Amino acid sequence: MEIKHLPHDKLNDLFDAIIMSDYTLVGPKEKDGVISYDPIESVDDLPQGIIDHQNPGNYALQKTESSRFFAYTISPFSWKKFLYPPTHSLFKATKNENGISFKVNKDEPKYAFIGVRGCEMTAIAIQDKVFMGGDYIDPSYKKRREQALIVGVECYNTCETCFCDSVGSGPEIPEGSDIVLTEIIEKENHYFLVRSETEKGQNILNQLNLEKADETQSMIKDAQLERVRSQLKRKVKVSGLQSKLKENPNHPRWDEVAERCLACTNCTMVCPTCFCMTVEDINDLDGNTERQRRWDSCFSSEFTYIHGGNTRSSTKAKYRQWLTHKFATWQDQFDSLGCVGCGRCITWCPPGIDITEEVAALSESPDTYHKKESSHG
Ligand code: SF4
Ligand code: SF4
Structure with a gap:
């Protein structure tokens, strides 16, 4: 796919094109002392210049002078909270004069995930196998997943705790995302390299009038990725x-x-x-029940x-x-x-x-x- 050039002050145009296509934008924002993944409205919600320090049992954010929107490495939350929510209503049973009526919620939100990292895209592909890959398919997960738009953003920093390279999940973003962004700052020049990986992604990019990136910019992107890879200290030896x-x-x-x-x-x-997961029935005093699925461990x-x-x-x-x-x-x-x-x-x-x-x-x-x-x- 052809790589295009997106000036940093046009990032909102990309967000607007996604919102105009009926997606709920979800992305990184600083909340309660961590980088959270939550609904966002514009680039103003992004954690500009904020980096995360992570060590065994430790997490801290630091505000820097950088204008980088995606300087942090990874949120404590993962995208699974949107595709496979911590609490999910399976059905409601309500008592009425004719007996009991059942209602199954089939409306699922249509999300656009902004800032999915390489390891996170691999995790989504793994959960796809769990929830959609066998004989028993989870209808809620399937609908949310199929209608989601995934915008990957390549890592610029790593944390002490990352080890994606040794398990083959990053730092590059594997197949599966719809749009991939690389954020680059060269002196005063702040821009994104952007490419679509699917027709869904291309339809969004077609709404923007983007110029082709030049070859030097692509080389900077490759060098950035190699620098990130070289920063990864932790490893797991998977063989055997x-x-x-x-x-x-x-x-x-x-x-x-x-x-x-x-x-x-x-x-x-x-x-x-x-x-x-586990399944629980929540009963009220009028004899109505809601059956919920919730994360277990x-x-x-x-x-x-x-x-x-x-x-x-x-x-x-x-x-x-x-x-x-x-x-x-x-x-x-x-x-x-x-x-x-x-x-x-x-x-x-x-x-x-x-x-x-x-x-x-x-x-x-x-x-x-x-x-x-x-x-x-
Ligand atoms: S359950 Fe997991 S997070 Fe909690 S102490 Fe054990 S290894 Fe650590
Ligand atoms: S490092 Fe591996 S086991 Fe630990 S949270 Fe990430 S994916 Fe799960």
């Missing part, structure tokens, strides 16, 4: 990991991580691919409760289930990893448990691991 995890359910590291883990569920709530004790007991009652079993699913059994189920290296679970884990450190330790054979530990001790 699936069998190592399956073969070592009694690795001593599981006990050690369980001593630190609070089973608080934070990691699963922020994870863009986790999809555990493999760290919650109720989640695995079946008649007579809980199948994973220890924190060790819960953590082992989560990590093994991400890097081993997810591959059996969906033919991909369940982790895109966004680092959210590292930042938002209260004791700062780092999934990349756990994977590295669990990749060692239990015997070698013991010897190393005892030589330290």
Whole structure:
């Protein structure tokens, strides 16, 4: 696809074209001390010049002098809150003089997501497989997903917690988005390189009168991406990991991580691919009921409760289930990893448990691991 040049003061024209096509614009904005993904109206809502610092168990924003709109790396929230909302009404049953009437909500919002990163696009593709790839298709997810417009924005900065490159999910934006933007500032020249990846995206860009980008600008874009890639410090060695995890359910590291883990569920709530859910009936005193689906977590004790007991009652079993699913059994189920290296679970884990450190330790054979530990001790 041809790359076009969009001056920074025309970004609002792109937003207006999207709004005129009946989309609800959702994008990054500073809210409650974090970068949130929320409905926005114009570029004035974007977190201009704000960067995020993320470390195990730590998150902080910093205002800089930069005029960059997308200087931050990644929000604690993921786009899954719009495609697969935390609470979702499945149906309402209302008592009336004729008995009970049922109402299923089939109206789903039509979103345009502004600022989707490479790892986040990969996460959306993973959830597509979960909700639309098998015999049982989630109608709400399908409708929201099919009518969504995805505008990717390539990363300019990385956080200490990112490791997208080693799991093959970034920093470049993979196929699947409709429009891709690269924000570039060269001295006084602030602009975007923009390309469409789908007909839906092209229809939006056709409404703008954009000039073709020159070759030098494309080279700057490639160099920017390579710089971002070189900044990624954390890594996961994926090769051979699936069998190592399956073969070592009694690795001593599981006990050690369980001593630190609070089973608080934070990691699963922020994870863009986790999809555990439960179903609840909300009854009122007039005898009406609403059946709701809401996010659950493999760290919650109720989640695995079946008649007579809980199948994973220890924190060790819960953590082992989560990590093994991400890097081993997810591959059996969906033919991909369940982790895109966004680092959210590292930042938002209260004791700062780092999934990349756990994977590295669990990749060692239990015997070698013991010897190393005892030589330290
Ligand atoms: S497991 Fe952690 S790093 Fe991987 S996708 Fe989920 S939140 Fe991101
Ligand atoms: S966020 Fe950390 S402490 Fe909480 S359940 Fe996940 S690994 Fe355990």
